[in-house]
Amino acid sequence: MLNPDLRELLKDNTSRYSLVTAVAKRAREIADTPELNEKCGTKKHVSYALDEFLNGKLEICEPEEIRNI
Secondary structure (H helix, E strand, O other): OOOOOHHHHOOOOOOHHHHHHHHHHHHHHHHHOHHHHHHHOOOOHHHHHHHHHHOOOOOOOOOHHHOOO
């Protein structure tokens, strides 16, 4: 099970809500795309999406007014 440090994930002042929403949206994209679904293998879609975020492949753009909520 993947259990990254929350402080590491939110280091760029990303709100928790934006992080969860973006990772869930990406996980659904992975599940709906056959090529990505096969690439994922036995790894769960949310874990794969979170890995993409941690490796800088997934960027979250959010308005300034919802940061640090």
